[in-house]
Amino acid sequence: MKKQINIGLIGVGRLGSMYAEFLSYRVPRANLYAVADLIPERARSIAEKYKVRKWYDNHHDLSADPQVDAVVCTATTVNHKAIILDAIVSGKPTFSEKPLTLTLSDARDIESAISRSGVFFQQGFQRRFDKGFCAAKQKIDEGVIGVPVIFRGSSRDPYLPSIDYLRPENSGGQIIDMAIHDIDIARWYMGEFKTVYAVGGVLAYPQVKEVNDTDNVVMVFTFDSGSLGEIDISRNGIYGYDIRAEVQGTKGALQAGYLRETPILVLTEQGVLHDTVPYFPERFGEAYVSQLNNFLDNLGEQKEPLVKISDGIAALQIAAAATHSLNTNSIVNIADF
Missing domain, CATH: 3.40.50.720 (NAD(P)-binding Rossmann-like Domain)
Structure with missing residues (x-):
């Protein structure tokens, strides 16, 4: 042992x-x-x-x-x-x-x-250890869908956190708090970001205005390769925890993520029903475990971390640039941050 x-x-x-x-x-x-x-x-x-x-x-x-x-x-x-x-x-x-x-x-x-x-330091980004997101990365690297040209990511939380948590001095603002995972996956799949333009507002929960934050944001990106990307984040995914990513390539497309928690459909005269993923512990529990096992395996066997501090900084840099774009209504060059 x-x-x-x-x-x-x-x-x-x-x-x-x-x-x-x-x-x-x-x-x-x-x-x-x-x-x-x-x-x-x-x-x-x-x-x-x-x-x-x-x-x-x-x-x-x-x-x-x-x-x-x-x-x-x-x-x-x-x-x-x-x-x-x-x-x-x-x-x-x-x-x-x-x-x-x-x-x-x-x-x-x-x-x-x-x-x-x-x-030794390892950055936590558990979506890189999720089976679906990992399989998508492997297919992209194998060239199954050709050259990636468009990325789409979506993160929708089922309910609003406390107002105190939402204060930007605590959470960093909605983009840093919610979109950092989507940004990391987009960078993992597509390469380095070049520009970002973000728009958002308080569209579902008026109380969010008290802390000068948003509850819905849409971001559009360009990558160094010339490819394009879009990420939307929402605090009002009231139907369940909805996390998805899609990559369109020159030879096809792939989609990662799921909404149905239990593999069962109920079909009646009222329609077809299924449940949804409640929240992040249920959706990414296995990925968190795999991430911790990877950390300790790397440490014990003196391997390089799969996710380095440079990955954490790159994602934060893009999120900071997107936040600046949101606040200034301007297209922002990532390299300026």
Whole structure:
């Protein structure tokens, strides 16, 4: 049996609690050794539930723990920079959820620290580990649909998060919060972005105006190859969690993603009915597990990370440019950011 790696998990809220379960039961190489959260009761509760040896109310003590071999960061994005830099200074290999940070300057500071230290870092983009999105990438690379010429991506959330979460100082704004995965997949499939033009507004939930954000955005892109792209994001996909990507090529097209959760159709005189994917834990649970297994396999076998910090920065750069386009009603060159 391969040696287990002692993991320190920082941030055990909604996503972090999922990661605690994954690391405890579904990632063989992981030993969830410590957890930390700014809310002490939350850290203590997770530690008790999963029989974690240590819990902390701050990330500094966890990163300084000599028994922690590697850090997994699932904390609120606004805290990512401090957590990652602290882990890097402590020499801990680190995995961080998306987005890397809320600002490009912070992301580039992290990149510089990693470059100087040589500490292993892997960026989290779980859609790259989803079976459907992976299969699409393989077909594109095999030339099955010819040369990709158009990308379309769509992310629709089933309900609105809290207004406090939506504040741009917490979420980064709708584009950074919601579209960063679509942007990463588009870049993975199509190559580097060249320009972006974004339009959006508050179309479904008037209360979003209170925090100067949007609830629906459409973005149009050009790529360095000359190919074209479009991504739409919505907070009001009230029918279910709807995540899709399509690539049109010179010899065909492919589509990744699905809306139906359970493989059953109910056919009656009223019509044909099926359920829908409730939200991201159900849709991408397996991808999150595969991502964590990949992180620890890369770490244990001294392989290059599949998703590097440069990928995290590139996606954030495009999202920042799109946000600027939205705010200025202008076409923006990605290279200017």
